[in-house]
Amino acid sequence: MSASASSVTARPAKPVRSAQEIRRVVTSKIGWIACGLALALVIGPLLDIVWVVAYNGASAFSPKLFTSSTPPAGVGLWNAIEGTFVISFLAMAVAVPIGVGAGIYLSEYGNNKLGNTIRFLSDVLTGTPSIVLGYFSYIVLVGGLGWGLAAPAGAVTIAILVVPYLARITELALRQVPVAMREAGFALGASEPTVVFKIILPGALSGVLTGALLALAISVGETAPLIYTAGFSSFPLDLANPVHSILHSQIGYLTYVIWSFIEQPDAASHALAFAAAFLVMLFVLAINIGVRLAVRRK
Amino acid sequence: MQIKPFRLSLLGLSLLIPAALCAVVLFLLIFSAQAIGFNGFGFITRVIWNLGDLYGDPVTVRGVLVPNGANYGIAVFIVGTLLSSAIAILIAVPLSVGAAIFLAEAVPQKIRPALSMLVELVAVVPSVVFGLWGIAVLVPFIGTMLGPVISKYLGFIPFFAGGDSGGGYGLLAASVVLALMITPIIATTLLDALLQVPKENRESAFALGATHFEVVSKAMMPMVRTTLIGGIVLALGRALGETMAVLMVSGGGLNILPNSIFSPISTIASFIVSQLDSAEGDPTNMAVRSLAEIALVLFIITLLTNAGAKLLTSGGLHVGKRK
Numbered sequence: 001m002s003a004s005a006s007s008v009t010a011r012p013a014k015p016v017r018s019a020q021e022i023r024r025v026v027t028s029k030i031g032w033i034a035c036g037l038a039l040a041l042v043i044g045p046l047l048d049i050v051w052v053v054a055y056n057g058a059s060a061f062s063p064k065l066f067t068s069s070t071p072p073a074g075v076g077l078w079n080a081i082e083g084t085f086v087i088s089f090l091a092m093a094v095a096v097p098i099g100v101g102a103g104i105y106l107s108e109y110g111n112n113k114l115g116n117t118i119r120f121l122s123d124v125l126t127g128t129p130s131i132v133l134g135y136f137s138y139i140v141l142v143g144g145l146g147w148g149l150a151a152p153a154g155a156v157t158i159a160i161l162v163v164p165y166l167a168r169i170t171e172l173a174l175r176q177v178p179v180a181m182r183e184a185g186f187a188l189g190a191s192e193p194t195v196v197f198k199i200i201l202p203g204a205l206s207g208v209l210t211g212a213l214l215a216l217a218i219s220v221g222e223t224a225p226l227i228y229t230a231g232f233s234s235f236p237l238d239l240a241n242p243v244h245s246i247l248h249s250q251i252g253y254l255t256y257v258i259w260s261f262i263e264q265p266d267a268a269s270h271a272l273a274f275a276a277a278f279l280v281m282l283f284v285l286a287i288n289i290g291v292r293l294a295v296r297r298k
Numbered sequence: 299m300q301i302k303p304f305r306l307s308l309l310g311l312s313l314l315i316p317a318a319l320c321a322v323v324l325f326l327l328i329f330s331a332q333a334i335g336f337n338g339f340g341f342i343t344r345v346i347w348n349l350g351d352l353y354g355d356p357v358t359v360r361g362v363l364v365p366n367g368a369n370y371g372i373a374v375f376i377v378g379t380l381l382s383s384a385i386a387i388l389i390a391v392p393l394s395v396g397a398a399i400f401l402a403e404a405v406p407q408k409i410r411p412a413l414s415m416l417v418e419l420v421a422v423v424p425s426v427v428f429g430l431w432g433i434a435v436l437v438p439f440i441g442t443m444l445g446p447v448i449s450k451y452l453g454f455i456p457f458f459a460g461g462d463s464g465g466g467y468g469l470l471a472a473s474v475v476l477a478l479m480i481t482p483i484i485a486t487t488l489l490d491a492l493l494q495v496p497k498e499n500r501e502s503a504f505a506l507g508a509t510h511f512e513v514v515s516k517a518m519m520p521m522v523r524t525t526l527i528g529g530i531v532l533a534l535g536r537a538l539g540e541t542m543a544v545l546m547v548s549g550g551g552l553n554i555l556p557n558s559i560f561s562p563i564s565t566i567a568s569f570i571v572s573q574l575d576s577a578e579g580d581p582t583n584m585a586v587r588s589l590a591e592i593a594l595v596l597f598i599i600t601l602l603t604n605a606g607a608k609l610l611t612s613g614g615l616h617v618g619k620r621k
Contacts (some may be wrong), residue, residue, distance in 0.1 A: 024509055024512065025509060027511070028509040028510065028511030028512060029511075031511040031515065032400075032404060032510075032511055034396055035396040035397070035399045035400040035404065036396075036400050036404065037396070038392065038393045038394070038395070038396025038397045038400065039396065039397040039400045039401065039413070039417075041393055041397075042393055042394065042397045042417055042420065042478075042481050042482070042485060043397075043413070043416050043417065043420075045420075045431075045478050046416060046419060046420045046423065048431070048435065049423060049427065049428070049431045052431055052434055052435055053427065053430070053431070056434075097311070098311050098314050098315075101307075101308050101311030101312065102308075102311050102312035102314070102315055104308055105305075105308035105309055105311065105312040106312060108308075109305055109308070109309070110312070114309075117316070118312050118313070118315060118316055121315060121316040121319050122315045122316075123604070123608065124319055124601060124604065125315060125318065125319045125322075127535050127539075127600055127601070127603075127604035128319070128322065128539070128597060128600065128601075129538070129539025129540075129541065129567055129596055129597070129600055130539070130541065131539070131541045131567045131570050131571060131593070131596075132322065132326075132539070132593045132596055132597050133322060135326070135570060135574075135589065135590060135593040136321070136322040136325060136326060136593075138574070139325060139326075139329045139586070139590060140321070140325050144325075160318050160322075163314070163315060163318070164315060167312065167315060191304075192302065192304050192305065193304045196304075217422065220424075221422075221423075221424030221425070221426070221427075222424070223424070223425065223426040223541075223542045224425070224541035224542050224567070224571060227571055227574075228571075228574055255424060255426045255542075258426045258427065258429075258430050259426050259429065259542060259545075259546065262429075262430055262433050262434070262546070263433075263546075273430060274430070277426075277427050277430050280424060280426075280427065281423070281424075281427055284422055284423070284424060285419065285422070288418075288419060288422045289415070289419070292415055292418070296411060
C-alpha cells in the first residue's frame, strides 16, 4: 500500500512530446475531424431531402389531393395514388409467389451447380439497370405481345426487377431455420411440401414478410421502368368497368407526377410534385424504418 | 431417379429468373439486330445523334430502310455516362470511407445503430426524389454559389471554367446526385468489413504506440482494402445505370461532348427515357431499334462492372467477427 502511494507522489512530470509525436497527434485529430465531416456530409443531404420534401409536401397538403385527379382532369393526386396501388399490387401478385418459390428452391435444394448458376444469374439481373428492363418490356410486352401501355406491362416489369431481391431475402431467411426442425418434420413422416409449408415457412415468416415489404417499397419508388410500359393518365380508373380499364388503358402513378410536374413552370404543379414525393417518401421510409427496427429488436 | 413434382415446380419458379434475364438479352439483341448492322462499329464513336427526316420518304441505306439523313452515334452518351459516374466515385469514395471509419471507431456503441441506419436509408430514397431535391436545392446552389466560386478560383484549370452556363444543370449536378446515391453502398460495405477486423490486430497496433487514428488508417484499412474496392465497383455499377435523378439534373446535352464540369450531359440511361417519344415518330422503326442497341450497350457495361465487383469480393477478406 505504502509503496504504491509513494510511487504516486514520486511520479515524474509528464514527458515532453517530441515534434514528431505532436505531428502524429495533430494528424490524427485532423483525420477524425475529416471523418466526422464526411459522415455529416452523407447524412446531411438525407435530412435535407426529408425536410425539403416534408415541408413543401405538407404545405401542399389538402383533402383535395385524395378526391381530385392530376391536371388537366383536376387539382389532386387521386389517379396517381390509385395507379401506384394497382401497379404495386399487381407487381407483388406476380413477384411474391415466384420470388418466394425461387427462394425456397435455392435454400432447400439449391446447394449444387444449378443452384449456384441460378444465384449468379439472379445477381446479374439485380445489377441490370431498371431502364434496360423497361425497354425490354416496351418492345416485347407493349409492342410485341400487344399489351399496350397499361398496368400489366408496368407490373410485370416491376416484378422482374424485384423477384431477385425476394428470392435472395427468402433464401437467407429460410437458411436461418435450424436443420433439426426439418429433420424432426421428416422423422414424423411429413412429406416435403408439408415440411416446407408447415414448418420452414412459418419459422421464417418474418424474414419472408420483410422481403415482401422491401420489394413493395421498391415498386412504389420506381419510375424509369414504368414510363414506357404503364404510360400515364390524368384520369382515374373507370369504375363502371375497372378490369377493362386496368388491363387496357394507360394509368397514372405518383413517381411520374414527381418527375413531370416539377418541370412545369407554375407553382401549383410544383406543389403537386412535392405532395406526391411526400406520399412516396412517407411510404418508403415507413416501410424501411419499420422493417429495420423490427429486425433489430429480435 | 424418382420424379418429385414439388421440387420440380419450385425449380420451375426459380428458373424463371434466368429465363427473364435471357429473354431480356435475347429480345434486345433480336430487336436491335437491324440497327447493329446499319450502325456498325461507328455507333459508339460517332458524336452525332440524328433521327433524319421523319416526314420525308425513307431511303435504303446498307440494305435497310431508314429516314433520309439518319445517323446514330452515342459517343456523347457513353462519355456522359462514364464521366458522371467517375466524378461521382471521386466524390463518394472519400465521403463514404470517412463516414464508415467514423461510424466504426468514433461513434459510441449506443448510437451507432441509429446513425448507420440513417446511412442505409440514403440508399432507399427513390431516384426520382433525389432528382426532385436536385432541382429544388442542388441545382440552384450550384448555379448561384458553387459554380461561380469554382470558376473564379479554379477556372484556370481547363475543365473547371465556365461557371454559370446552364444555371446549375449539368455534369457537376449529375455527379453530385449520383455520389449521394452511391455513398451508402460503399459506406455500409466498408463498415461491415471494419467491424470484422480481429480484435488482436487493433490491439497490437495500439500496443506499438499508434494513435487511434493510426490504428484505423494504417492497421485496419489495409486489411479491408479488397472489400472496399469491391464496394466501389458495385457502387459504380449502380451509378452507370441510374436514370431518373440524372435525367432531371443533367441538362440533357446532345450532339456535343462535355468540355467542362458545368456542361449539359446525357447518360445512356437518361437518353433512352428522354428520346423514346421522338424515336416513336420514326416510321421505319430504326430509331427505336437503335435505342434498343443503346440499352444493350448499357447492359454490357454494367454487366462487366458487376462481374468485376463479384470477382473482387469473392476473393475478399474472411476474418472472424470482432467481439
